[in-house]
Amino acid sequence: MSHWCESAGDAETWYAVLDQLARELPRRHVNLYFQRSRDDMEKELLELRRALPGMKESEIKAAIARWVASAGDAHTQLWWRPEKVYPLTLYWFKEGIYVTHAAPGYGHILNCRLVEINGKGIEEIEKAITGVIAHENKWWLKRNIPWYLVRPEVLHGLGILPDPDRVLMTFRDTGKQPVTELIHALPVSENSVWAGKGGLWPQHPQAPVPEPLYLKNRGMPYWYEHLPDTGTVYFQYNACLNDSSNPLDSFIRQQLAFLRDSDVERLIIDLRHNNGGNSRLLQPFIREVRNMExxxxxxxxxxxxxxETFSAGMFNGLQFREATRAIFVGEPTGGKPNGYGEVMSFQLAGTNLYVSYSTQYFRCSREESPSFVPDRVVELTFTAYLHKKDPVLEHIFQEKSPYLWRFMLQA
Structure with a gap:
């Protein structure tokens, strides 16, 4: 692997990038130095500038990603689009990180647990990757680390791999036996299992057992279904946006009419895949539900x-908490209740890299915490995923004492 900065021209490109970062990010971000001092961040950029001539391109990108992420704002990050990825999809379940999708030729490691990369334990790898991911809590890391583990350039830039085109990964199969596999990187365009985003998706080909509701219609921004056997309407809101093929305002009117006119005893709003957009779009629905006794x-x-409940998706959750008697179930959110947002971005000159940044601070909760923690914490296990079960919905349908002290204050 050759050095990116072999020539003066290469180095000059990255010197200009660092100058642009030092100038533009503090100017554009509403409060860049809320966690680290200006002196510390400027000193780190200066040290990176001195080290540039001996660094590879992937190492420079990793260093920039680490510097941007160190600001401590999950919305302020380096967008580092991969050209190649390993042909796997991973997800961090309660028991660990598992292979949920594998391209042809790697089917034997499907549903296996990842334990080592190039002889290094997965805990050590997780610590290294943590530095390049902008985050405010461990749940956002659990969402994103599996996505970064299949990106060769990230692993190479962090010094985990000597050759980004191939990697030795060790797994434990369902019988807990170790399986070590040499995995070759593929261009994104040739990778049949690269989703281009994090999160959990159905396996393909799908098993004869139907997917649970939380993975049904996973690609749709919003949808609902009546479950007559339980007197329930299940509403999955996956993105805070308006779908022109199914406008949100008419969709909301239709759902509200159904809630009023049908024999419905329970409404479940599922925000667990929702990582943002425009939080104002759902406010009319929240107001109407508040008045439905x-x-x-x-x-x-x-x-x-x-x-994955992040940014505007998390804000909508907090609005339900303030306005209604909803009980919250699931995992703590990847987003922080009080934090920075209203995101914009700019391109780093001479590269295909972008930096996003926050332009406003939002205080959406009276409580200061890194995550919004639901009333009932229920984590997804790999066993439940494998057997097409949803422990969160199971908990809701089996709830015997649906009451909270909070309701006394709302009475």
Whole structure:
């Protein structure tokens, strides 16, 4: 692997990038130095500038990603689009990180647990990757680390791999036996299992057993379904945006009419895949649900959140908490209740890299915490995923004491 900065021209490109970062990010971000001092961040950029001539391109990108992420704002990060990826999809379940999708030729490691990369334990790898991911809590890391583990340039830039085109990964199969596999990187365009984003998706080909509701219609921004056997309407809100093929305002009107006119005893709003957009779009729905006494009562209204509930998706969850008697179930959110947002970005000159940054601070909760923690914490296990079960919905349907002290204050 050759050095990126072999020539003066190469080095000059990256010197200009560092100058642009030093100039533009503090100017554009609403409060870049809220966690680290200006002196510390400027000193680190100066040290990177001195080290540039001996660094490879992937190492420079990793160093820039680490510097941007160190600001401590999960919205302020380096967008580092991969050209190649390993032909696997990984997800961090309660028991560990598992292979949920594998390209042809690697089917024997599907549903195996990842334990080592190039002889290094997965805990050591996780610590190294943590530095390049902008985050405010461990749940956002659990969402993103598996996505970074299949990106060769990231692993190479962090010094984990000598050759980004191939990697030795060691897994444990369902019988807990070790399986070591040499995995070759593929261009993104040739990789059949690269989703281009994090999160959990159905396996393909799908098993005869139907997917659980939380993985049904995974690519749709919003949808709902009536579950007559339980008197429930299940509403999955995956993105805070308007789908022109199914405008959100008419979709909301239709769902509200159904809630009023049908025999519905329970409404479940699932936000666990929602990592943002425009939080204002759902406010009319929240206001109307607040006035529906047959669902806005203890045990009649549930909101599901998780590690992917972030930014505007998390803000909508907090609005349900303030306005209604919803009980929250799932994992702590990847987003921080009080933090920075309203994101914009700029391109680093001479590269295909972008830096996103926050332009506003939002205080959405009276409590200061790194995550919004639901009333009932229920984590997804790999066993439940493998057997097409949803422990969160199971908990809701089996709830015997749907009451919280919070409801006394809202009475």
């Amino acid at each position: 047959h669902v806005n009562r203890p045990g009649g209204l549930y909101v599901i959140v998780g590690r």
